[in-house]
Amino acid sequence: xxxxxxxxxxxxxxxxxxxxxxxxxxxxxxxxxxxxxxxxxxxxxxxxxxxxxxxxxxxxxxxxxxxxxxxxxxxxxxxxxxxxxxxxxxxxxxxxxxxxxxxxxxxxxxxxxxxxxxxxxxxxxxxxxxxxxxxxxxxxxxxxxxxxxxxxxxxxxxxxxxxxxxxxxxxxxxxxxxxxxxxxxxxxxxx
Amino acid sequence: xxxxxxxxxxxxxxxxxxxxxxxxxxxxxxxxxxxxxxxxxxxxxxxxxxxxxxxxxxxxxxxxxxxxxxxxxxxxxxxxxxxxxxxxxxxxxxxxxxxxxxxxxxxxxxxxxxxxxxxxxxxxxxxxxxxxxxxxxxxxxxxxxxxxxxxxxxxxxxxxxxxxxxxxxxxxxxxxxxxxxxxxxxxxxxxxxxxxxxxxxxxxxxxxxxxxxxxxxxxxxxxxxxxxxxxxxxxxxxxxxxxxxx
Numbered sequence: 439x440x441x442x443x444x445x446x447x448x449x450x451x452x453x454x455x456x457x458x459x460x461x462x463x464x465x466x467x468x469x470x471x472x473x474x475x476x477x478x479x480x481x482x483x484x485x486x487x488x489x490x491x492x493x494x495x496x497x498x499x500x501x502x503x504x505x506x507x508x509x510x511x512x513x514x515x516x517x518x519x520x521x522x523x524x525x526x527x528x529x530x531x532x533x534x535x536x537x538x539x540x541x542x543x544x545x546x547x548x549x550x551x552x553x554x555x556x557x558x559x560x561x562x563x564x565x566x567x568x569x570x571x572x573x574x575x576x577x578x579x580x581x582x583x584x585x586x587x588x589x590x591x592x593x594x595x596x597x598x599x600x601x602x603x604x605x606x607x608x609x610x611x612x613x614x615x616x617x618x619x620x621x622x623x624x625x626x627x628x629x
Numbered sequence: 630x631x632x633x634x635x636x637x638x639x640x641x642x643x644x645x646x647x648x649x650x651x652x653x654x655x656x657x658x659x660x661x662x663x664x665x666x667x668x669x670x671x672x673x674x675x676x677x678x679x680x681x682x683x684x685x686x687x688x689x690x691x692x693x694x695x696x697x698x699x700x701x702x703x704x705x706x707x708x709x710x711x712x713x714x715x716x717x718x719x720x721x722x723x724x725x726x727x728x729x730x731x732x733x734x735x736x737x738x739x740x741x742x743x744x745x746x747x748x749x750x751x752x753x754x755x756x757x758x759x760x761x762x763x764x765x766x767x768x769x770x771x772x773x774x775x776x777x778x779x780x781x782x783x784x785x786x787x788x789x790x791x792x793x794x795x796x797x798x799x800x801x802x803x804x805x806x807x808x809x810x811x812x813x814x815x816x817x818x819x820x821x822x823x824x825x826x827x828x829x830x831x832x833x834x835x836x837x838x839x840x841x842x843x844x845x846x847x848x849x850x851x852x853x854x855x856x857x858x859x860x861x862x863x864x865x866x867x868x869x870x871x872x873x874x875x
Contacts, residue, residue: 564745566803569805623742625742629784629785
């Protein structure tokens with residue numbers, strides 16, 4: 439009997455504690471903290487990586503520079519490549535280079551050190567993407583990379599996954615059975 | 630009874646399927662130098678498992694050299710060296726048993742492809758392989774500096790719990806096909822060479838298209854010495870052995 443009363447007392451006390459506004463606000467805050475932490479975690483994966491130079495894509499594309507001028511690898515090999523300081527200097531040596539970001543380029547050229555660009559559009563290690571057949575097949579850069587001409591620093595695009603690749607491969611193949619087999623074969627991208 | 634929801638395995642191979650890529654191993658020319666084994670390990674990022682794991686039978690090789698003793702001691706005779714790799718069966722026993730479709734038939738290259746990112750490591754395929762051609766990653770074998778620099782960037786580095794096997798160096802096949810396409814021509818005979826074929830000093834291994842009757846492989850397959858391993862199982866192996874010895 440006594441034990442039962444003790445138990446009831448404990449239950450009563452727990453109920454009182456739950457009803458206290460401090461407890462309610464505390465749990466609310468805890469959940470808010472957890473959700474915001476998770477949200478921040480997801481947000482960080484969607485951010486463009488920090489680059490050594492805040493390269494402005496829109497200005498360069500606006501001046502009429504082709505994508506393949508600075509990323510010529512896409513034309514003939516798997517990797518599109520990132521420009522060396524020598525390539526930048528080809529045009530920039532004829533300029534004043536007064537802006538702070540241009541000054542960074544001058545420093546890299548003067549110290550003859552490579553610019554440590556950080557690749558933005560990366561795929562997992564088990565995916566073997568090749569630019570060449572895509573360019574040869576008439577796919578435009580912006581089909582996969584988005585409107586880079588409107589961006590300053592290149593930003594990744596969410597959802598570049600296998601389903602996204604295969605959607606395009608299936609549409610491209612159309613009714614051509616042989617092409618469909620070639621474009622949806624596992625060994626085309628994974629090896 | 631309700632209809633089963635399990636998808637029916639339906640590979641599209643048929644008895645008439647000739648296959649695309651094939652390999653011929655001439656046992657009379659093979660000296661057992663193990664150059665193919667080494668070249669394969671280098672090309673395909675196969676880890677060295679070490680003494681202890683090898684003793685447990687966990688040694689990893691995509692190609693191995695077999696040799697048997699025939700007869701009773703002391704009248705024993707060694708059989709000629711036999712390089713055994715994945716036979717790239719046209720009707721592969723490893724394929725229908727995979728629960729996650731990691732072991733699939735490449736319709737394009739007519740090869741058995743292991744999709745590492747799908748594999749969950751049930752090892753059913755290895756148990757079903759009559760040639761014991763598959764190896765399993767029992768651990769994440771580390772590659773201390775500077776060994777990591779020898780990794781081939783064209784091949785996935787497999788992690789623990791993944792089944793792997795000979796792919797006929799599909800990365801080289803794809804690369805050559807891509808190069809040929811960019812030059813607007815077909816892949817010519819002998820242009821694709823897997824690492825083992827390239828390394829063989831005796832030219833005991835020959836690789837090429839078996840659906841082309843004029844290729845070096847097809848011509849060698851016409852030899853009277855030609856046999857296929859465990860052909861009676863109906864696996865339709867793509868590797869032909871030119872019987873040696875005697």
